[in-house]
Amino acid sequence: MLIAVNQEHLTSYKDFFKQITGFYPYPYQERLSNEPIEDRILHIPTGFGKTLAVVGAWLWNTYRRPEETPRRLIYCLPTRVLVEQTLETAVRAAAQANRFLPGGSQVSVFQMLGGDADQSWEVLPDGRCLIVGTQDMLLSRALNRGYGLSMFRWPVHFALLNSDVWWVADEVQLFGCGLPTTIQLAGFRRKLGCFGPAVTWWMSATLSETSWKTPDYGRPPIFRLNPDELNDLGSRWSCRKTLQVLGEEDAKEKRLAALVLKEHRAGALTLVVLNTVNRAQQVYSELKRRNKAGIPLVLLHSRFRPPDRRRAWEQVVAPIDEGGPGRIVVSTQVIEAGADLDAAVLFTDLAPRSSLVQRFGRLNRSGRLEEGKIFVAPLEKLVPYEVKDRAALLEWLTGLNNAAPADLEAEAEPVDDWLVLRKKDLLELFDTTPDLTGAQLDVSRFVRELDQSDVEVFWRSFEGSPQDISEPHPSELCPAPVSEVAAMITAQTKDRQARFFVFHPVQERWIQIEETDLRPGQRLLLESRQGGYSPEIGWSRSLATAVEPVAIEGERAAEEAETHDSDPATFRGYRQTLAAHSREVYEKMRDLLNNLANLQLAKFEKALLEAAAYHDWGKAHPVFQQTLRDSRPDPGDTLLAKAETVRRHARRGFRHELAGAVGLLESGRDFLAAYLTAAHHGKVRMNLRSLPDEERPGQPDRRYxxxxxxxxxxxxxxxxxxxxxxxxxxxxxxxxxxxxxxxxGPPSWGARAWKLLEELGPFRLSFLEMLVRVADLRASAAPREVLR
Incomplete structure (x- = not known):
């Protein structure tokens, strides 16, 4: 039970932890909270509270020594289900900690999940933020290519995820190629520099020490539980879990479903963890067909739309009546790590040792049962895994007398050789200028294995051209494997039914896409009649029935897709002079610099304040003033910065920030101030060049x-x-x-910009960009001096 405690009484971590959780910490959790704030590997057995261990440590340090503690805790996980569960834990802990954290250190919690990402943290560089997300969403943003995010906002997220941060990479045995990316990024933050502290903790119950051998980083210290701390875990550490390897025939879907029903215990949870979504869907369908007793069945995997996934997760974790029929949950790897489930019976496909250890952790988790039972289906092919010695894996399983944590070997098998992010890659990714076709550098090879990479699809009912279709609401988006979407496009193309669209930011319209153009992280529009989804089964390209679009209550919340030509921050429903807006942005920058005093930004204060004050000078250009007034401006007119209604410029492609940046250069201002002015909307950064569809001057030799x-x-x-x-x-x-x-004359824009990048490094330069943009966004969101 939580009790009211005055702030000055919280002198020990035990009291602090009790206040945010309702119970006292394990000894190892207390020891971890007082470790130095530095990179480390955490080897903590599954089921023993490592989520609260790291969240509690960050909150405690935020409370005890805020100046030394990174403002943002980035909790990175390999699956969506883990994000949803970790988010619940984080929200509860942060809410309790906020009762006695001082005003400037109040913590806000955000979710970064494909199809359901809260982006509002991007305007809080001076706030305390706990951000929980998948490796796809977080690593792509940390590489300046954020999946599901407008390319014009990539630099903001890149900045915030690489300075003043405490990364937690949890269940890293499931990260694949994303693991060396987190390690290399940690090394680059040290070598290339960033603002404020930057720390990474890597966590797993099954780790390989060879995983940390990357070119730009040395292995950090490892935190392990000592024997006394392990004994303190009690029956959770040494409970009874028997194991049986099934025959090959019993591993087939129909026989497996029959065995699951036979072994299920009334009033308890039976968990079925299978290696692929397709196999999970088949076993679920077979269970549903055979389930004469009416046992509640739930299917959970990664390929649902958010409302359906939440509905399934709520059914999975709902309390079970011990006097009732119990529950059978069919799932995939999404549930093998971190999910706080306590099954009496576990069926699992054969998988790598590290995955099996995680799955065993979902059985008799509390240690309250006399015996939990494990059945392993010995598949011949272990897709999506690569297991080099299947026979040795089976031999290990048959030799286990018990599968409790105390009886399992700690060390995982060595990891594969992955493609590693190098400095050259990182610097190239800093430039977000697309090529003339609108294409960008692909980071999927650094985020997740290509055969596991997803796009996001959504369905709408429309006839003919989709040009009136708005951007999707997050609740509409369903993850789907790139390979399966490509196969669906190929099959429907043969039948002349393929209509898959992506929004093209350069052409500013929806364009039809072919299978060869698919890239991880894209958002695809499908016609409802094309099928591919059901709320019960999730994504399946074999489903031919029409998909019901998600009903959005009230006005559709999605914004119009931002393009190279649009200026959404200008048309905010009010009118304001350029001088008033510029003053307010200047004042917001002053506030940011004061709030971020511990980041040692004094060296850049002059350039930041100049960029804040003059960032919209380009709006004084006659083209922009004509747009805001809907008529040609007179020389004596007051210069405007904001207007009520959205309008398009008479001159296609006009960017006011380029006009202002060039004006600053011609006025003899520092290049950093000019660069920050150009970059404050994310549309003019490292290179100056014309775009294919922009308006050209009448004179053929005139630059534009x-x-x-x-x-x-x-x-x-x-x-x-x-x-x-x-x-x-x-x-x-x-x-x-x-x-x-x-x-x-002086060097070109590109030469100066690349020199600036070399001097400051990508993390610091992007952070300065972000500050100007945030000052602008804050001033625009809450204007004080407007025209009536």
Whole structure:
């Protein structure tokens, strides 16, 4: 039971932990909380509270020494189900900790899950944030290619996930190629520099020490439980779990379903963990056909739309009436690690030793049963796994007298050789400029094995062209394997029925996609009649019945897709002068610098304040003023920055931030301030070049880029209150578009930008970009001085 405690009384971790959980910590949890804040490997057996161990340690350090503790805890997990369960634990702990954390250290919790990602943390660089997400969502963002995220926001997430962070990579035995990526990123934060502390903890009950051999990082210390701490875990550590390897015939779907029904115990949970979604769907369907006793059945895997996945998860974890029929849950790897389930009977496919140890941890987890029973189906092919010695694995299983944690070997088999992220890759990924077709560098090889990579699909009812279709609401998105979607496109193409669309940000429209154009993280629009899904079974390309689109209550919450040409931050439902908006952004930047004083940003304060004050100078350009007024501006008109309703520029492709950045350069301002001005919408960064569909000037030899023409006048601008010196009218020169260095002048934009990247490193430069953007977003969200 939680009791009211004054802040000054919380002098020990035991009291603190009791306040946020309702019970006292294990001795190892207390020891871990007082370890130095530095990289480490945590080897903690499954089922012994490692989630609360690390969340509690971060909250305790936030409470005890906030200046030394990273503001963001990034809790990275391999599966969606683990995210949902960990989120519940994090929300409860943070809510209790907030009762006595000081105002500036109050913790907010966010979920980063494919189809259900809360992005509001991106405007909280000075806030305490606990972010729980999948490796796909978090690692892709940490590599500046965020899945399911507008490319124009990639640099913001890249910045926030690589500075002032405490990463927790949990269940790393399931990360595959994502594990060396987390290790290399930790090494690059040390070598290339970032703002504030940056720490990574890697956690697993089954780890291989050889996994940490990467080119840019040495293995950190390992935290293990000592014998006294293990004995303190009691029956959880040494409970009874018998094991039987089934015959090969019994491993087939129909025979396996019959055995599951036979061994199921009334009033208890039977857990069936299978290696693939297709096999889980087949066994579930067979159980449903044979289930004459009406035992509740649940199917849970990773390929559901969020509302259906939540519904299934709630059924999985619902209390079981000991006097009732019990429950049978059929699942996949999504449930093998971290899920707090306590089954009486476990059926599992043969899998690598590390996976089996995790699955065994879902059986008799509390140690309250006299005996839990395990049945292993000895599949010949262990897809999606690669097991080098199946015979040795079976020999190990048959030699086990008991499968309790105390009887299992700690060390996992060596990992495969994966493609490793190198410095060259990271620097290339810093540049988010697409090629002329709109394509970007693919990071899937650093995030998850290609045969396990997903796209997100959603279904709508429409006829003909989908150009009026809005962006999907998160609840509509269903993960689907790239390989299966490609096969579905191929099959339907043969029948002339294939209509799969992606939104093209350069062409600003939905375009039909072929199987060869699929990339992990894409969002695909399907017509409802194309099938491929049911709320009970989830994604299956063999389902031919029409899919019912998700009903969104009230107005569809999804925003219009952002494009190279759009300016969503300008049209916010109010009118405001350029001077007023600029002053307010300048003041927001001051607030950020004060709040982030421990990050040692003083060296960059001048450039940050200049960029904040002048970031929208380009809006003084006649093209932008005409858009805001819906008429040509007069020379004496007050310059505007905001308007009520969304409009398009008369000149296609115009980017005000480029006009402002070039104006700053022509005015002799520091290049960093000019770069931050250009980059504050994520659309003009490392390179200046024209896009295929933008408007061109009438003169063929006149330079142009992003709607800005050589020689145009940018009007004078002043904040009117002497915060910074006024800017004189300037004639814009696009000499800086040239490649390399100019023979009779300064280096080109690209040369300067790459030099800046080399000097500051990708993590620090992106962090400075992010601060200007956040100051702008905060000022735009809560304007004080508006026109009536």
């Amino acid at each position: 880029a992003r709607g800005v023409f050589e020689g145009e006048l940018l009007p004078a601008f002043s904040l009117t209150d002497a915060l910074l010196e006024p800017l004189a009218e300037i004639r814009l020169s696009l000499d800086c578009m040239e490649l390399g260095s100019l023979a009779d």
